[in-house]
Amino acid sequence: MVFLPQRRQLMFAGGAATVLALAGCAAQTALIRDTPPAGLPRRVELSATPYYPQDDYQCGPAALAMALGPAGFAVRPETLAGQVFLPGRHGSLQIEMLSGARRTGALAVEVPGTLEALMRETAAGHPVVVLLNLGLAWAPTWHYAVVIGYDLDEAAFLLRSGPMERQVLPFRTFELTWVRAGAWAFVALPAGQLAASADEAATTRALVAFEKAAPPGKAAPAYRAALARWPDSLTLAMGLGNSLYAAGDRPGAEAAFREAARHHASAAAWNNLAVILLEAGRIDAARAAARRAIELGGPTIDAARDTLKRIDAAR
Amino acid sequence: MKRFKQILAATLIVSTTHVAFVQTAQATMIGTEQVAQGAASRSGQDARNHLNDMFSRADVQARLENLGVNAADARDRVAALTDEDAARLSEQIDKAPAGGFIEVIIFIFLVLLLTDILGFTKVFPFTRSIR
Structure with missing residues (x-):
């Protein structure tokens, strides 16, 4: 056993890590117990959330199916396994959990890593998928579960988790196991709804990824809802135009790009407007739009020059 | 290969x-x-x-x-x-957390049982933490 000294070292390091882990405290729990977040009910339980007990290692597909149910997507875990389960890793990766939800047609948005955010989402009717490290930092046991509510009087979260249809997990234990996994969580929403706790950056990131993965026609209503909340975002305005264009709604896309071009003086918006006008055979208007895109310069200037070339070739 | x-x-x-x-x-x-x-x-x-x-x-x-x-x-x-x-x-892809409830190796079983009872971890469904 040549490896023995190394292994001892490892076990020693592990022991030290345990001591450190045990010294950790649940800071948010104390805060929430002392001063509960304003405007939240004492108790929330989304009891209509479906329950799928997990098969071997399949907590990823099971958790995703449970979260998708209330968003209006009745999918079975077995269907999702081919999209999110990774046999060689005996589990599911976070990135693929998000893209799996998006492929089904749900807008998957990462929410802030605070207990309050989880409470606000469940109070808004959104079950939250969380990654927990049920073990220790040096001997991790990664596990996906779904938060379906909380009880401030009992100081506990309510979860659908693995073999447990209704787990009552004290705030403190939840916080320790959740923070140990990076305090990562997301909600899966029907297109057109927004997360209760996510900011503009997180929502925009979610939408751009959604546009890429979602079935055609789903992204436009989702962008519209976000634009109503953050009307000054160029990315959201471009996303609306692009997703309408992809869904075959040329007049809608034209209007969206005109609005984006006007509001933001954006070269990208002028360029895309020019492409649509060219396709509609309105050559003069297309040329004017392309020239505007070139005047504005910026990183998209090569694309704009190319568009103008095609317009000149089209007469 | x-x-x-x-x-x-x-x-x-x-x-x-x-x-x-x-x-x-x-x-x-x-x-x-x-x-x-x-x-x-x-x-x-x-x-x-x-x-x-x-x-x-x-x-x-x-x-x-x-x-x-x-x-x-x-x-x-x-x-x-x-x-x-x-x-x-x-x-x-090889090292990111893969949530799946991976089996617990025997040699840390007792440690985890103890920490479960103390409420620091929650590996086993049957434990109730003291508090």
Whole structure:
């Protein structure tokens, strides 16, 4: 056993890590117990959330199916396994959990890593998928579960988790196991709804990824809802135009790009407007739009020059 | 041999997706993702980014297959990723947390039982933490 000294070292390091882990405290729990977040009910339980007990290692597909149910997507875990389960890793990766939800047609948005955010989402009717490290930092046991509510009087979260249809997990234990996994969580929403706790950056990131993965026609209503909340975002305005264009709604896309071009003086918006006008055979208007895109310069200037070339070739 | 297969698969995927790349280069609509990235790219850098992106996608697809995902599923899974996610996955696919309730090795069983009871962990459904 040549490896023995190394292994001892490892076990020693592990022991030290345990001591450190045990010294950790649940800071948010104390805060929430002392001063509960304003405007939240004492108790929330989304009891209509479906329950799928997990098969071997399949907590990823099971958790995703449970979260998708209330968003209006009745999918079975077995269907999702081919999209999110990774046999060689005996589990599911976070990135693929998000893209799996998006492929089904749900807008998957990462929410802030605070207990309050989880409470606000469940109070808004959104079950939250969380990654927990049920073990220790040096001997991790990664596990996906779904938060379906909380009880401030009992100081506990309510979860659908693995073999447990209704787990009552004290705030403190939840916080320790959740923070140990990076305090990562997301909600899966029907297109057109927004997360209760996510900011503009997180929502925009979610939408751009959604546009890429979602079935055609789903992204436009989702962008519209976000634009109503953050009307000054160029990315959201471009996303609306692009997703309408992809869904075959040329007049809608034209209007969206005109609005984006006007509001933001954006070269990208002028360029895309020019492409649509060219396709509609309105050559003069297309040329004017392309020239505007070139005047504005910026990183998209090569694309704009190319568009103008095609317009000149089209007469 | 395994590595060779990976590289071969990656090369094949890149060479077959190249056709799609040429086509998108002609359609000059500017994508939302490019706007969101703030597009800090001159054309040369753009092409390089595009190439990096294709390689990381090919790499992720090959490794998904190595980890037991069938070829058709792997292709669809990679296609659903953003450029940023594809790059991240290509770096982390072997070490990122994979939630799945992995079996607990015997030698840490007792430690975890104890920490469960203390409420620091929650591995076993049957424990109730003292508090």
